[in-house]
Amino acid sequence: MPAMALAELLSQILSSITGIKLEELSNQRSSFEDEKAKLFKAVSLETSQKEKLRVLLRNIEKLPTMGDIDRNTLISIENIRRYLEQSQYDPSVSDELLTDWKSKLEKELDVHSFRLEYASLYGRLVTECLSVSDETVMETLEYSIDGSGFESIGRKEMHEQREKLEEYVFKPMATDTEAINKYMTSLVDKPKESQSAFVAFKEATTAFESDMARTGHFDLDCLNWVIRGVLRTDLLSDEKQKVLKDFKDNKLLLLEVADDSKGTPIIQRRILNGRYRFYHDEDLLQSLLHCIGTTWSVHIKTTLDRFKKSRGVWKASSAPLSKTEKSRRDWFWGNHNGITIFLEQLKVRLDEVRGGYDDGASVRYPQKPTSNCSGTAACAFHGDHVCKETRSRAVVWTFSAAFDYLCSSKTLQCVRTSDQFLPSLFGGANKFVVDGPDAPIQDRKQGTALSTSLCDFFAESVLFCLDFVFNQKTEGARLYRLHENIWFWGSEERCLKGWNTILKVSSMMGLEMNEEKTGSVMITIKTETSAELHSTPPKGDIRWAFLKLDSGSGRFLIDQDMVDKHIEELKRQLDACKSIFDWIQAWNIYGARFFTNNFGKPANCFGKAHVDMMLETCSRIQTRVFESSGGSVTAALKQMISDRFGVKDIPEGYFYFPASKGGLDLKSPFVPLYMIRDQITANPDSYMDKFFDSE
Structure with missing residues (x-):
């Protein structure tokens, strides 16, 4: 049975069950209210408070659906009964006390009425939601049957971003591979430590690639974590997600056969920040190649981290710490930059799942969401700014930039993978779903599908070159890079040198700056003079999400x-x-x-x-x-x-x-x-x- 038809059937079943429950609840509520009204009338006919309370006690728990009143710890029916008996001879049990108990019991009846009323309301809310779901399913079924439900006119932003994507991915990029290799090699050939560390990195990558080519990739354990990873990426349509979840629970996997001549559909979705992102609705077998991207991601993060930590490779902006100072720093910071920020888009383990807003401890090996990591840069800047502002009269520059990232297979040869591996993962036939079933098929010339593990692997591999060059050319200045977004700050000389380095690397590797996210601010701390930007840096604002850096106060404002x-x-x-x-x-x-x-x-x-x-x-x-x-x-x-x-x-x-x-x-x-x-x-x-x- 098709997933859409199954969804419609399930919705009808839930609606039927909810309707039956609501009818039963309505009967219970009606019966309770009738008996409650009779009880209140009987109580009102009594003249003394003792008799009113006695009538209530005798009948209150007999009302339909009322249940045991003693579940309310503030009321004890047994104690009230004993005091009522005692009141026959004990004048200290006053009418005021009896009236108070009567009011509490009547309030319990009113509370139960509210309980039934809100249970009925909740049921009607469920019915409303299910009826809306039925309409949505029927609309979707109509779209899939005649193909006429595609949106032909969208928002202006959607069309603009699509035109930009088409300009990038369906046209080849011209890059000078020889110049890139020569430039990167010159940085690691000078110190002996860097040269030996780079040789070790190349050997490890070559050995890993050979081992991966010989080893079988898919077994039950592998498929389980691959499917979990694919489901977290939001790549697939609802129908394919349902099928993939069924695969996960079935050891006898049903394999689909893909027909590449049809082209991989591209779906445009609007995300929370108002922008549109492009997702490839891949065939299920294609999506399971998530395994390859994840395996390469774990390897490249491990080997590049080892390369970065090798003696004499990564420059530091401060004097070497003593053993005591290092221990103290590690106690407070831990491996903050290594785990949270360095190559943060890549996984440490194959079965690692990036944490979401609501995952908590249920996620195995959770990695912080990118939004949390991004806030780290803003906090780090403020902390550094507070330190400088308190006891110095300095000028602090801060820069931010973002890349509209796409690359070709030639650009990625700097990570030393084989010529056979890279070209096979680029390209492919694509078509836009919004254009209908007869949409033209276009061949991708550069880049890979967004939100995939392969995309993360390629992007972080190339942008690591930027991290390394920036570190070498600025003599150890800290670059906060979270995927394609970068921040750095410090003295004018160091910041300008870093900015020129970024421009050179991005031009050489075919990376294009996103001008909307690129800017610089000069903050003058505790001085009378105003700060004016040099002509070289970008003129935009420094932003993170809704925050904008104010040059006057040095604070992020909404x-x-x-x-x-x-x-x-x-x-x-x-x-x-x-x-x-x-x-x-x-x-x-x-x-x-x-x-x-x-x-x-x-x-x-x-x-x-x-x-x-x-x-x-x-x-x-x-x-x-x-x-x-x-x-x-x-x-x-x-x-x-x-x-x-x-x-x-x-x-x-x-x-x-x-x-x-x-x-x-x-x-x-x-x-x-x-x-x-x-x-x-x-x-x-x-x-x-x-x-x-x-x-």
Whole structure:
């Protein structure tokens, strides 16, 4: 049975089951409310508080679905009964006390009414979500049957990014392989230590390639981690992901036969930051070649890390540390740059899974998400800036740049792989899904499919050359590079030398700068004069996500203009949701998680003012998005539920209660920030002041 038809069948089954449960719940609720009304009427007919309470105690647990009241630890039915008996002879058991117990029991009945009401509401929300899913499945089925459902007119950004991709990947790149090899060889031939380390790297790579050619790659263990890795990349369509999950649970793998003449489909997806990314909807067998890219990634990261740590290879900007100083530094920092930043896109182990926002300890060998690693550079800059600002009158330059990265097989010969291996992994026939089933097939001339392990391997291999050249030419200056994004800072002379080095390497290897992400800022610390940029550096701003480096204060500030653009996008995302559950999911992902993760992680180097700026911006986002519905996410939800289901006066706690407990699992961006706010220092400079005063 096709996956789409199966999805439709499952949706119908779930809708049927939910309908049956809702009908049963409605009958229970109706029966309970009828008996509850009769009980309240019987209580009201009694004249004394003792008799009112006695009627309640006699009948309260007999009501349908009421169950055991003693589950509420604040009420003991047995104690109330004993005190009621005691009140016949003991005048100290007053009518006020009996009235209070009666009120508590009546409140328990009202709470149970609310419990049934919100259970019914949750069921209706599920029904709404399933009905929306049915519509989506039917639309998808219609698209797949007649091929007429493809979007012919998209957003301006989508077309612009597609034109840029076509210009890059379907035209050959001209690079001088001989010049690249000559330049890289000149850097490792001078010191004997570098030369011997490079020879060891080449020998290890040659031996690895030979061993990989002889060894069988696919067994059950290998396929298990390969499938897990492919499913984490979002490369495949929903239908193929379902098939691949079935493969994972079946030892007798059903193999598909690919027909390359049809061309690999390219799907354009819009991601949270508003840009479009291109994904190859590969055949399942092609996607399982994830194994090759991962195996090469582990090897190249291990060997290049060994090369970097070899004596005399990697230059340091400071004097050598003593054994005691090194131990102290390792205790505080650990292998921070080695594990977190160096070649961070590559895996350390074959079965390593990059951690996500919500993975936690369940992920085996988790690697931090790139967004967390990117924030490391901003924190490092602030920490370095605080140190310099506290006791010096210096000028600090900071640079950032990003590459629109694509390469050819000739460019990658600098990593010393064989001529047979590289060309076979480039090229291939591609077509755009949005153009319909008769889309023209084009041959890729450079680069590999994005979001694949092979793409990560090739990109990090080439960009390592940039890391190495930058280190050698700047005499050990620190370059923070996270995939294609780079940051560095320091004195004017060193920064300009580093920038010129980057320009030379990128020109030689065919790397093109992304001008939108490239810029420089000169920060004058504790001086009267204003800072003016030299004519050589790029003129753009220094940015990380929503943060923009302010040259006056040397601090990262939230770019409110950029936030405004994403507020409009958030409105479009929420307006497009057809069910309450979809609406809440869109808010949790975009409104709560996306914004706060891109405002920078709260840290002492940023100070409490940065947390307050995040809180203020989150408040402004809600005010703008929900200006017509109460100014908050809960007010908007209350209004929607009231309009659609007629349920009013819903307590705020119900929205935030976990879904596993019957709540709606709404996320608040404010709670995590307020939990950490009081732990953040108000004055980051005070740490350095205290340090220098104690020296």
